[in-house]
Amino acid sequence: MIKVQNVRKSFGDLEVLKGIDLEVQKGEVLSVIGGSGSGKSTLLYCINAIEKIQGGKIFVDDIDVHAKATNKDKLRQKLGMVFQQWNSFPHMTVLENVALGPQVVKKIAKEEAIEIARKELEHVGLGDKFDVYPTKMSGGQQQRLAIARALAMKPDYMLFDEVTSALDPELVGEVLDTLRLLREDGMTMICVTHEIAFAREVSDQVAFFNQGVIDEIGRPEQVISNPQKETTQSFLSKVLS
Amino acid sequence: MNYEFHWNVVFQKMPELLQGAFVTLHVSVLSMVLGIVIAVFLAIAKMNNKPPFNYMASTWIEIARNTPALFQIYMAYFGLGAFGIHLSPYMAVLCALVFINAGYLAETFRGGFQSIPDAQYNASKSLGMTNFQTYRYIILPQMFRRIYHPMTNQFVWAILMSSLGILVGMNELSGETQRFQSLSFRTLEFFMVTAVLYYIITKFVLLSAALISKRLFRGEI
Ligand SMILES: Nc1ncnc2c1ncn2[C@@H]1O[C@H](COP(=O)(O)OP(=O)(O)OP(=O)(O)O)[C@@H](O)[C@H]1O
Ligand SMILES: [Mg+2]
Numbered sequence: 001m002i003k004v005q006n007v008r009k010s011f012g013d014l015e016v017l018k019g020i021d022l023e024v025q026k027g028e029v030l031s032v033i034g035g036s037g038s039g040k041s042t043l044l045y046c047i048n049a050i051e052k053i054q055g056g057k058i059f060v061d062d063i064d065v066h067a068k069a070t071n072k073d074k075l076r077q078k079l080g081m082v083f084q085q086w087n088s089f090p091h092m093t094v095l096e097n098v099a100l101g102p103q104v105v106k107k108i109a110k111e112e113a114i115e116i117a118r119k120e121l122e123h124v125g126l127g128d129k130f131d132v133y134p135t136k137m138s139g140g141q142q143q144r145l146a147i148a149r150a151l152a153m154k155p156d157y158m159l160f161d162e163v164t165s166a167l168d169p170e171l172v173g174e175v176l177d178t179l180r181l182l183r184e185d186g187m188t189m190i191c192v193t194h195e196i197a198f199a200r201e202v203s204d205q206v207a208f209f210n211q212g213v214i215d216e217i218g219r220p221e222q223v224i225s226n227p228q229k230e231t232t233q234s235f236l237s238k239v240l241s
Numbered sequence: 242m243n244y245e246f247h248w249n250v251v252f253q254k255m256p257e258l259l260q261g262a263f264v265t266l267h268v269s270v271l272s273m274v275l276g277i278v279i280a281v282f283l284a285i286a287k288m289n290n291k292p293p294f295n296y297m298a299s300t301w302i303e304i305a306r307n308t309p310a311l312f313q314i315y316m317a318y319f320g321l322g323a324f325g326i327h328l329s330p331y332m333a334v335l336c337a338l339v340f341i342n343a344g345y346l347a348e349t350f351r352g353g354f355q356s357i358p359d360a361q362y363n364a365s366k367s368l369g370m371t372n373f374q375t376y377r378y379i380i381l382p383q384m385f386r387r388i389y390h391p392m393t394n395q396f397v398w399a400i401l402m403s404s405l406g407i408l409v410g411m412n413e414l415s416g417e418t419q420r421f422q423s424l425s426f427r428t429l430e431f432f433m434v435t436a437v438l439y440y441i442i443t444k445f446v447l448l449s450a451a452l453i454s455k456r457l458f459r460g461e462i
Contacts, residue, residue, distance in 0.1 A: 073371050075369075077368075089364070089383075
């Protein structure tokens with residue numbers, strides 16, 4: 001379970017998260033929607049401790065993420081993350097990209113790590129790209145590679161930061177299909193997304209972020225189909241039109 | 242102009258000259274290897290803004306880049322001598338070249354590090370890699386790829402600057418040439434041959450570097 005309690009985060013004088021509360025149970029999917037600059041990405045970076053927080057607490061399986069004593073590197077093994085801008089390691093082949101984590105972080109023997117990497121790549125439909133260098137692939141393929149790379153670590157949770165927003169429209173579908181697949185496998189996920197229809201389809205909860213606060217959170221049929229707050233309504237009418 | 246060339250004297254001394262060329266190559270290779278290792282730490286120290294390491298790194302880099310190589314060699318040979326530390330000519334030249342290589346390369350590396358997007362660090366950290374693993378597997382390989390050519394230029398510079406060994410009586414190529422020409426007075430012949438030898442050494446190094454880079458850097462960046 002991921003628990004976020006009254007989390008505050010500032011960059012200098014700019015307060016970006018102003019008391020965020022939410023909970024994601026095992027097996028649930030939470031989608032986070034909201035305008036640009038509302039703090040969606042920042043929340044994900046705080047959950048896996050890439051960014052520090054100034055107030056509140058975050059728990060992952062009852063581990064206090066930001067406690068001094070917490071081993072952040074170890075914690076991040078539980079949390080797979082895929083970023084908005086695809087960021088494969090350009091100096092390694094596709095297979096090496098995926099095998100690296102298991103081999104180096106989990107100290108799994110090379111052959112076994114490669115076996116894991118093959119499976120994950122086949123799972124996301126990149127079974128024919130093992131020896132290709134990532135820069136030779138399309139954005140959609142690189143984004144699926146990033147997903148496979150995160151999954152190879154066998155994380156308990158996946159954090160997705162607008163993984164389709166930098167893609168050409170015709171490549172969005174293949175990446176969303178991969179996410180649907182994950183949901184069917186029962187993966188616990190937090191998806192920051194602009195794909196409202198997708199959020200409605202796959203989510204157990206949807207959170208609407210507005211300038212660092214959650215204006216509305218609840219079941220998708222409530223937040224997306226029947227929003228109560230005016231801010232949510234106007235955001236949705238803008239992105240859906 | 243009726244200078245008469247006498248090449249025989251030079252060719253008789255060829256084994257010694259080649260021995261000198263080997264010392265030249267030796268000292269410059271070693272100065273690069275040590276310089277590269279130190280430069281990585283200097284670059285990281287300077288970027289990390291943690292006193293006192295960032296100040297130490299900056300001071301090193303400033304001195305190395307803004308004072309003549311001749312000065313460094315004299316400092317290592319005569320300067321340290323004044324404090325009772327007596328280095329051999331070889332060690333003095335090696336220390337000076339390492340000092341300068343590290344200073345120049347640190348700035349090159351720093352540029353290389355900064356050209357790697359933060360996203361690469363974040364992606365690596367998000368896999369659970371430690372800082373050391375991130376540098377070892379993700380950052381350094383890409384950094385070296387990007388600064389490979391300036392680094393080979395530094396190598397050529399080190400080879401050529403090692404000729405200053407002549408001033409402290411080191412037995413590298415220039416020192417040997419100096420010795421033989423003063424014995425035989427065939428100054429022009431000796432230095433012409435030596436110039437050709439330097440040219441061959443640097444070409445050899447550049448060619449090797451190009452071949453190694455083909456093996457080392459397969460992916461595109
Ligand atoms: N490293 C940083 N340093 C300073 N300010 C930052 C940093 N990262 C984000 N910000 C600021 O924090 C605010 C929230 O940014 P964040 O990236 O979380 O927004 P977002 O909701 O993900 O927006 P988008 O939909 O555009 O990705 C923005 O005003 C942004 O400029
Ligand atoms: Mg964002």
